[in-house]
Amino acid sequence: MAAENNTAKRKSPWEKGPQEVVSKRPRAESWRLDSGSVFARIVADSSGQKIAGFDLDSTLVNTKTGGRFATTAQDWCWFNPAVPDKLKELIADGFKIVIFTNQGGIKSAVNGVQATKVKARIDNVLGALEGCDNIRAFAACQKDQFRKPCTGMWELMERSSGVTANKEISFYCGDAAGRPGDHSADDKQFAAAVGLEFRLPEDIFGPSAKANAAAAELTGPNSTLAGAFRELGQLEAKNLDKPRASLYRSAARTLGRHPQKITSGKQAQKLAGIGKAVGEKVDEWLATTSISKLDELRRKFQ
Ligand SMILES: [Mg+2]
Numbered sequence: 001m002a003a004e005n006n007t008a009k010r011k012s013p014w015e016k017g018p019q020e021v022v023s024k025r026p027r028a029e030s031w032r033l034d035s036g037s038v039f040a041r042i043v044a045d046s047s048g049q050k051i052a053g054f055d056l057d058s059t060l061v062n063t064k065t066g067g068r069f070a071t072t073a074q075d076w077c078w079f080n081p082a083v084p085d086k087l088k089e090l091i092a093d094g095f096k097i098v099i100f101t102n103q104g105g106i107k108s109a110v111n112g113v114q115a116t117k118v119k120a121r122i123d124n125v126l127g128a129l130e131g132c133d134n135i136r137a138f139a140a141c142q143k144d145q146f147r148k149p150c151t152g153m154w155e156l157m158e159r160s161s162g163v164t165a166n167k168e169i170s171f172y173c174g175d176a177a178g179r180p181g182d183h184s185a186d187d188k189q190f191a192a193a194v195g196l197e198f199r200l201p202e203d204i205f206g207p208s209a210k211a212n213a214a215a216a217e218l219t220g221p222n223s224t225l226a227g228a229f230r231e232l233g234q235l236e237a238k239n240l241d242k243p244r245a246s247l248y249r250s251a252a253r254t255l256g257r258h259p260q261k262i263t264s265g266k267q268a269q270k271l272a273g274i275g276k277a278v279g280e281k282v283d284e285w286l287a288t289t290s291i292s293k294l295d296e297l298r299r300k301f302q
Contacts, residue, residue, distance in 0.1 A: 167194070
């Protein structure tokens with residue numbers, strides 16, 4: 001309210017501190033740049049020997065937009081709804097939660113827009129944990145001794161708190177475990193290099209909301225319709241039409257996750273992100289169980 005009444009006096013975003021630009025949440029914590037390449041989120045109470053270490057992306061959170069990389073400081077959602085309560089449980093159990101994240105997109109631009117976004121995004125995530133946002137975080141910006149699987153961030157955590165963690169009762173959790181489809185094994189190797197028990201996000205929180213939604217796409221009331229659009233998206237990608245590929249894949253997700261049976265293109269067009277072009281194809285599919293464009297592309301790429 002105060003900010004709204006103050007519009008005349010409002011400075012340009014670039015005259016404000018960088019964190020104020022992206023997040024208006026008040027906070028006592030601050031970020032410090034260490035060794036020119038790793039950001040550390042400083043909190044009031046950093047003592048504790050029992051560490052529950054977590055990776056950030058695809059572990060505590062996913063992007064809201066569904067992409068691998070966050071687009072804004074607000075582009076996050078919990079890995080699944082169980083995350084906040086599980087973290088609170090760990091804290092109640094005497095664990096100190098610490099985030100160790102590789103943020104290679106920052107590189108040496110430590111005062112840049114990307115760095116500001118990464119820090120504000122972590123603050124936003126932790127700020128959403130009512131009553132327990134007093135959580136440390138470390139973000140490695142470059143390919144150096146701080147980047148997982150190297151152990152620099154862990155050593156910095158111990159150095160900055162002045163406390164040696166008890167590795168027997170601490171653990172580290174991350175999604176990069178070298179499984180088929182994983183982008184790396186950095187998290188698993190980081191845990192091994194530090195000497196910690198390694199856990200997957202699913203071990204602690206259960207299946208991700210993303211995985212549950214993807215499973216619903218295959219079993220929901222519109223799974224066959226969604227399948228047609230998914231295939232259309234794949235074939236448009238082969239056809240090198242990226243915008244259409246993205247449009248149809250997104251339509252496939254939306255239709256597949258809709259809990260009620262779609263019975264007309266008009267009804268489909270009421271769903272977010274579905275326009276006339278997709279609506280017409282929905283009508284075509286409902287009337288004929290085929291889509292002429294899909295048949296055409298199938299013939300082309302058979
Ligand atoms: Mg990750």
